[in-house]
């Protein structure tokens with residue numbers, strides 16, 4: 001059941017909460033995990049490279065440029081940690097590199113968060129790579145310049161840390177918290193896959209720099225982050241394939257997959273918005289889109305184990321597994337009534353028709369909150385006597401036609 005099993009990873013709550021839960025688990029189980037995996041510790045040192053490379057490669061076919069760049073940033077950061085930050089932080093040069101990296105990584109992630117989504121292999125991607133190389137060169141110059149100088153004044157003032165808690169300067173802890181807050185709230189607000197990729201990377205990089213004295217903290221944290229980035233990519237690709245972009249419910253492909261795995265008993269219902277063409281002509285295509293989203297929302301509340309899909313255009317499908325049509329008709333009639341009784345507030349869009357007389361009339365008497373109601377017609381059929389899903393779908397379509405013929409806003413069998 002692809003549409004069901006992955007839906008959970010697409011929810012904003014899981015996109016935000018899962019990295020946090022895994023971070024807490026990692027912190028509390030790090031030592032015991034390292035003891036259990038002590039013979040394979042060498043593997044942990046290459047695991048982030050392998051997983052992050054996979055993320056970069058898999059980002060390409062799904063046009064997830066931001067996720068690819070996030071993984072690239074993490075890979076560069078991990079390389080620097082492994083090759084330049086393996087001596088104690090009391091060493092001046094190591095400390096400069098540590099602070100520079102711990103500062104530039106969240107700033108780069110914040111920048112990615114603010115940039116639009118683009119492909120990695122594009123002018124945008126090339127520009128970003130040049131920018132990254134320039135930062136590395138600048139960083140190398142800064143390190144060379146300041147390595148031999150006494151920076152104790154800087155460490156004791158702006159970059160003051162509380163060594164009993166963390167070697168990370170307080171100012172940088174605040175930077176991680178504020179960038180984390182911005183990226184975390186973006187997940188809850190717009191729920192994009194790349195927001196989770198950036199938030200996850202920030203969280204696990206923050207943990208790494210905060211607990212930098214812990215053995216294997218970077219390889220463990222960067223590996224967990226890379227696994228989450230991979231999961232995020234798989235979820236995004238699943239979303240592209242199975243979820244209808246407009247309504248957010250599973251689309252036709254998901255329905256077709258489900259129809260191949262049905263048992264003997266099931267009911268299918270076809271739902272169609274009444275006079276939708278007229279509605280679009282009067283209120284505009286964008287308001288029509290709002291209606292489709294609204295209908296999808298109502299459909300998701302249907303009880304009785306209903307699975308809902310957008311069939312295409314203004315048509316939707318409801319699937320009840322293990323149920324005959326008599327057991328489903330009340331649920332569908334309730335849906336029909338709920339939609340018919342709902343007064344939808346019309347949002348103002350510029351595409352509302354200017355030459356349509358009805359549209360002009362409506363706008364003239366428009367109050368601040370203009371509302372409309374829509375109705376739907378539903379036809380349903382179950383898998384008796386013919387178990388073939390195509391035949392059941394056809395029968396549901398014929399029942400829908402009957403509902404339309406008998407005056408619309410009806411449920412027919």
Ligand SMILES: Nc1nc2c(ncn2[C@@H]2O[C@H](COP(=O)(O)OP(=O)(O)OP(=O)(O)O)[C@@H](O)[C@H]2O)c(=O)[nH]1
Nearest residue numbers: 272273274275276277278280285286288289313314
């Ligand atoms: N806004 C919007 N309209 C769509 C979308 N997909 C299809 N439509 C419109 O849906 C309308 C369907 O019209 P018809 O098939 O004539 O059906 P109807 O007007 O609902 O009439 P009845 O089904 O007989 O009640 C067409 O005008 C399409 O342009 C969409 O994604 N968004």
